[in-house]
Amino acid sequence: MRDRRGWAGAPLLVRTAPVTTPLVGVATVLALAVTLLGGLSTLLRRRIGQAHLVGAAALELVLVVQAVVAGVALAGGHRPVELPTFLAYLGTVVLLPVAGVLWARSEPTRWAGTVLGVAAVAVAVMLWRLLQLWEATRG
Amino acid sequence: MADPDAGARPGEDHALGGPAAESISTDADTARGPGRVLVAVYGLFAVAAGARATVQLTWQFDEAPLAYLLSALAAAVYVVATVGLARGGRAGRRTAVVACTIELLGVLAVGTLSLADPAAFPDSTVWSGYGSGYGFIPLALPVLGLLWLRHQSEVAAEQAEERAVEPGQNSPPKSPPPKSPPNSSPPPA
Incomplete structure (x- = not known):
């Protein structure tokens, strides 16, 4: 706390409000990119490739960061009104890209990309619900 | 420099x-191809509806018992449909057809009731307003599911017919199992 400048900017944002609109925005953009890539592969009659894996990995990274900072904030006393629902969303959203990639990789037809896209769309939708749940701290 | 493994890893030799x-329409398998997308969406709804019903029944049951019990029913139907579609086969298809039919009737009944008598549904369920809270996917899912299952049982029936036409099932002659037609397998690159 002595070095206040070190906490300025992005770290301050993360420290005070872990599930934030910017973080959710970045994750949403990544999720939509993965969705588009998946749809493109299906349209081009291709399986999934490097681009999908990289996109999904980037998305997963942001989601894990979000889960960690949210966990720290929860430990620090932040209490969303619907805590069980919030935790369920937080856990599921981290698992979804992994499940999507695993299942898409074992699909030999062009529908692999769509499977990954379904998971990514679900992540995007759940993130905004997560944001609502996080901000509702008082009934 | 050519990658010697490029042909062996067809899933990774392009960015896309x-x-x-x-x-794969020659193979009756409800969880392959478009079916896998269906199973993925059904699985999502099974998890979403199941989690929602658990929360509602555990912490808020007194607020709207009817709506929350319907939530739990919806969750159970999604789980059964997911398992049926994922397992496939004659039994899996039959299970999934029953689940999808109940699902279709449920979403129509609950959707109509929730609009006709909103007081009975103070808190929304997956099927309220024909699934409007979930982008009407709950209304489209059972229709797509039943169409896919009908297609798959037609494929399975054709396969059974082909198998019946092939003579001598238990005495394999010179040729390997008739899984792939000879003209569909390309020469090795």
Whole structure:
């Protein structure tokens, strides 16, 4: 706390409000990119490739960061009104890209990309619900 | 420099993925191809509806018992449909047809009731307003599911017919099992 400048900017944002609109925005953009890539592969009659894996990995990274900072904030006393629902969303959203990639990789037809896209769309939708749940701290 | 493994890893030799396997419509399998997308969406709804019903029944049951019990029913139907579609086969298809039919009737009944008598549904369920809270996917899912299952049982029936036409099932002659027609397998690259 002595070095206040070190906490300025992005770290301050993360420290005070872990599930934030910017973080959710970045994750949403990544999720939509993965969705588009998946749809493109299906349209081009291709399986999934490097681009999908990289996109999904980037998305997963942001989601894990979000889960960690949210966990720290929860430990620090932040209490969303619907805590069980919030935790369920937080856990599921981290698992979804992994499940999507695993299942898409074992699909030999062009529908692999769509499977990954379904998971990514679900992540995007759940993130905004997560944001609502996080901000509702008082009934 | 050519990658010697490029042909062996068709899924990874392009950023956008290698060429996909051709249509699998000769193989009756409810969890392959478009079916896998269906199973993925059904699985999502099974998890979403199940989690929602658990929360509602555990912490808020007194607020709207009817709506929350319907939530739990919806969750159970999604789980059964997911398992049926994922397992496939005659039994899996039959299970999934029953689940999808109940699902279709449920979403129509609950959707109509929730609009006609909103007081009975103070808190929304997956099927309220024909699934409007979930982008009407709950209304489209059972229809797509039943169409896919009908297609799959037609494919399975054709396969059974072909198998019946082939003579001598238990005495395999010179040729390997008739899984792939000879003209569909390309020469090794």
